[in-house]
Structures are given as structure tokens and as C-alpha cells.
Amino acid sequence: MANSRRWIVLGQALVAAGLLLPATAPALAQITSLPFDLVDIADDPLARDDCGVDFTYMEWDTTTNIDASGASIADFDNDGKLDIFLPNSKDAPSKLYRNLGGLEFQDVAVAKGVDDPTFASADALFLDYDHDGDLDLWVVGHLGKTTQVLGTTAFRLFRNSGAAGGYAYVNVTSTAGFALAIMSKQTKFGWVSGVCAGDYNHDGWIDLFASFNSSSSSNDQWRLFRNAVNTVAGDPANPAYTPRIFVDATPNSGLEGEFGGNPWQPTFWDVNRDGWTDLHIAQDFTLDLMFINDKDGTFTNVASEVGLNGNPPENRNEMGTAYGDPDNDLDQDMHLTNVNFLDRFYRNDSVKLALSFTDIAMESGLHNSRFGWGTTFLDLDNDGDQDHLNVSGMEHASAEAHYNSAHLNLSPQMLPSNAGVAWADIASLVPEYASLDLPLGDSAHGQASGDLDGDGDMDVVVVRNDGEKAGVFKNTLVSSNRWLQVDLVNSGGSLDTTGSRVYLKRGNQVQLREIFTGSSFLSQESPRLHFGLGPTIGTPATGASGTVGGQPGAATGTAAASGPAGGVKKPVNSDAPDWLVVRWPDGASQYKLNPGRNKVVVVQRSTVDDTGDLDADGHLTPADLTMLQLLVADPTGFATAYPGSPGLITGDVNNDGVLDADDFTAWAALPPH
Secondary structure, eight states, rough: OOOOOEEEEEEHHHHTTTSOOOOHHHHOOOOOSSSSOESSSSSSOOOOOOOOOBOOOOOOOOOGGOOOOOOOOEESSSSSSEEEEEEOTTSSEEEEEEEETTTTEEEEEHHHHHTTTTSEEEEEEEEEETTTSSSSSEEEEEEESOOOOOSSTTTTEEOOOTGGGGOOOOOOOSSSSSOOOOOOOOSEEEEEEEEEOOTSSSSSOOEEEEEEEEEGGGGSSEEEEEEEEEEOOTTTTTTOOEEEEEOOOOOTTTTTOOSSSSSEEEEEEOOOOOOOOOOEEEEESSSEEEEESSSSSSSOOOOTTTTTSSOOGGGOOOEEEEOOTOSSSSOOOOEEEETSSOOOOEEOOOOBOOOOOOEEEHTTOOOOOOOEEEEEEEOOSSSSOOOEEEEEETTTTTTSSSEEEEEEEOTOOOOOOSSSSEEEEGGSHHHHTTTOOOOOOOEEEEEOOOOTTSSOOOEEEEESSSBBBBBEEEEOOOOOOOOEEEEEGGGGGOOTTTTTTTEEEETTTTEEEEEEBBTTTTTTTOSSEEEEESSSOOOOOOOOOOOOOSSSSSOOOOOOOEGGGEEEEEEEEESSSEEEEEEEETTTTEEEOOOOOEEEEEOOSSSSTTTTOOOOOSSOOOHHHHHHHHHOHHHHHHHHOOTTTTTHHHTTOOOSSSSSSSSHHHHHOOOOO
């Protein structure tokens, strides 16, 4: 990026303010030990623990050569503990494991109404599609081997009855849409190869997307479903309930055409920060796709123009996708697993609407996941940067060894050559996860992560193939590193928070996490956002009041001290986070000063938009504009004068990822409060 460019990207502003380290560092040290391990407590021949997860994905049809399933992690019963759903194939019931605490789970699929052994399923998403404050469940699966009507063949939608109904599920598929046209061509076989959710038409309701991997024409490769009002009665016992239906919005959307290849994992993502959800699709046998939202119900593919498709295209065999900010520059980067041992790790170099991605997989050490599928960015050691895991394998290849990949993020020990992040291969130090303790390794496709035991570190669920049991990998982290986890609740108690971004500042670091509903491979990562905070650096602070999910005893404390002109001068204590800022899907901001540490904090959406409130006093005043002018002109001076201000994020008034004069204009247009 040229020095003459007048825009100041948020990441650059943080470097200038001394809150991010630049991309230079000493030589990388060899990693010989870790403060953690990943121990499988589900498929454990030594029976060190019995967590209650006893699941094997049963292959549906060996003639398809497909044996793949995923895992979904979320809190379906609103008790503050993360649960697990594992879809299974026909004649093999799916499992819903309720978290009892302490890494003990109980299968309640039959009791809650989601076992459905008549349905050959492979993927599922928890989502609050009707905004009633609980997580519903969308289950998708195999299509079969010949032409057929899509709909109930490929989908199940289970509505959560909520607290009054014991959080049981009701199958509402027949009245919720999905009645699609007959597939246009015969297919040898087909299955849903990935699903995602996001609000593509910007109406406040979450929409759905499903990709189909088959030998049919590209017109049958995927479907976009718009969430609309349903004229069929919803819940007679609850007059306030608004029924919803999913309508096929694929025709005339720009998503039809001869794109070629076979699609795998799709993900909705506002990649250009214009407030409208875009769509990325990983593909096999051809180039990937990045559909930019045209804001009128249509999309335009720009993948090659923005650097997402390198040569040669015959080596493009992407499967799973991970999104995260491992270089801590406040934008989302991508890892794509590739079965040709040629992974992609795209650093996001975009500025405003000028999208740009650079593949630094080879330079950074994240280029070979072997035969990779599910992939995840997560902070395994709570040191404040995201590490990486992915599973590997191909079914029906028993003579081929499959070993999973694990990488430690060496940031801030960054190599100048890759300008951002470098990865150390730590597979030998987590041998159970990597399957190095098995002669031929494991074959696995699905993977999802979350803090399953509530101890402040990230655990991992892996779904194996070839009739092997799913694994629940407990993180055994022993460290003084602190942590914070964030649950979001949207307006009216809705749990539809997909697309929300949370920024957290502690000391000289600002981190970004974003909620994606559908990533990895056939899986769903926990919507509870996890931040590692690093080691203790001062006197323990109690933090501000907040709700602790599933655990009693939220800590309390005082607000930050005021600085000049009412601005926030200092954080209460440098050991705990100074602030967090939520950017809701519609672009509104909400800050929380001194959110605390070593707990789960629940952020309920406020009726007040904190965008532009740089002094964090709850009001928009000329003092905020004065602070904004200083921030744009001199980020270092701003950080010195107002170290506890959330202005680095709330000052990006137009939410485009850039601090510049355009934010002055946007600030002047804000409604007063």
C-alpha cells in the first residue's frame, strides 16, 4: 500500500498508535513443547474419561464413494453450555448431545425430536430463523442417484419450541418452503456439499444457501433461499409468533450459469464491508467463486479479479473454508483446504471497496493440509492470536495414511517475507489429534470448535469416516493466559447474530472475531466468540458487570476514568480488556467498557447506537467530533490521549474499515442522542 494513499486502514491506524506490531520480527524459534494437548475423550481405548459422545457416521451408499458428515456446536437449550449435533445417514439416527457440564453429554435427539432415522443427512446449522430467542435446526443431506424433486428429500427444518416447550423440536419442513423444481439432468449421485446462512437481502432476516455436489449441470449446483413471511399459521399458542417460509430466490439472482466444477463449502460474508452480505464458494476441479452482492437481489462473481484464483486451475480442488484474523490486522483472511496438497491461505489486503487477496500459503507454512477437509482458526493457547487445525482423509483408501494438520501461530514473530503471519507445524506435539499414534492415521471430514467444558480454552469435535467414532478433543491447556468469551443477543431477544463482528482491546492489542454460520466443512463453529488475552500483566481486575453464560457469579467493577473533555483517559486495569465493540449485522455499534476476563459475557443489543461516540459517555456531542478529528489526523496522539476509548472502532462511522474524512461526513449525519 502506497504511503501517499490518504486512507488510513484500521489495521494501519493501530500500528501507528502502537497497538499492533508491524510485520517484522526476529528469526523464528523452533517449537519443542506446548502448554496444551488435544486429547480424545470420546474414542478413547484407554477409557480415561467417558464424555457420553458415542457416535459413528454410517455410510449411506458405498456406490457413491461418499462418506462425509459434519458437526454443529451451539447452545440449543439456552442454559449457557455448548451442545453438539451430529447428523447421521439413513437408518442411523442423528444425535443431539446436551451438555451436562464438565465435558459430560447426554444424547437427547429422540426426546427432542431430531433423530429422524429416515433421512440421510450430512450437515446441519443451528440458527434462529424466526427471531423467537431460541436456536432452530436446519438439517441437510444426500440427494440420491437419479433425478428427483428437491425439498423434503434434501432438507429438514426443525423449529425450537423454546422454554415453554422444553426446547423440543417440531418438524416444520412441509410448511417452510424448499419445494424446488425437478433437477434438470440425470445425476449419477448427489449430496448437499455445504450450507451457510446470512442476511443477503438486508431485510433483517437470515437467509439460507445450499450447494449440491453432483454431475448435473451448473444450474443444479446450488440454491439460495430467501426468508419470507409465511401465510400459514405459525404457533396458535403464541399469537405474537411470526411464521416464516423459505422461497427459492436463485432464478435471476446471477447465481445461475455455467460456472463448472463441483461446489463444496459456501460461506456468506460481507467481504467488501458495504453492509451487504456476499457469498464465497470453494470449488472442486475449477476456480473458486466470490459473488459480490449487487444490493438488488443479484450477485456478480469477482473471484479472479480480486486475487482468489491463481494458476494452474487444474490444481483447484478446494474443499473446506476457515475465516479468521490470524494476523490481527482487523480483517478476515481465508484458509482453503485442497486435496491436491496445495492449500490456499489468502491474506486480506482489501481497502474499502478495492478488494484484494494475496495467497501466502507457501511463504507462511500453511500450504499442505494433506487431503484436507474441515479447517478452523482458533486460539488454542489463549495468547491472543488464532492458531489452526484441519482434518484430513479420503474414504475407501485404507492403504493411504491420513494425518491431520495442526499449526501454531507465531505472530508477533512474523517473517518479513510474508508480511503478517507464520505458522509452525505442531502435529508431532498433539499426536492424538494428528492421528500420529495410529498406523494409518484417521480419515475425517467434519470439524467444529468451541469451549465445551467451560474452562476457558477451545475444544474440538471431529467426525471420522470409515465407520470410526467421532472424536471429542479436550484442550488440556495449563497456562496463566487469560480469556474472554462473548455471546450476543440481538433485538427482541433474537439469537440471529450471524455477520456480527466483535472487537476487543486489551493493552497493546485489538482482536477481531466474527460470527459465520457455516464454515469449516459440513460443520458449524460455535457462535460464542472466544478471545485469548495472554498472560497476567498487572494487578487482577474484577471487570465490569455482565452475564456469565451457564456459570453463576459474574464479576463487577467500575467504569474507566474520564480524560480531557469527558473522553475516556485510562482503562481501569491493563490486565483486563479495556473495551469491546460489537458491530451488529446492520452496521450499528455497541461498546462495553471493561468487560472483564475469564468469563462469558452476554451482550444484549441496546436501543442506542454507539457509533461515533468516541468518549464513551452514551451521547453524541461536539467532543466526539473533536476526538474523531484527532484520531484521523494522528492515531498515535489519539491512543496516547485516550487509551481507554473505543474510538478506534466506533470512529469508523461509515463502517468501511477505514478511518478518513468520510467519517466526518457520516458523523454529521448521525441522529443525536
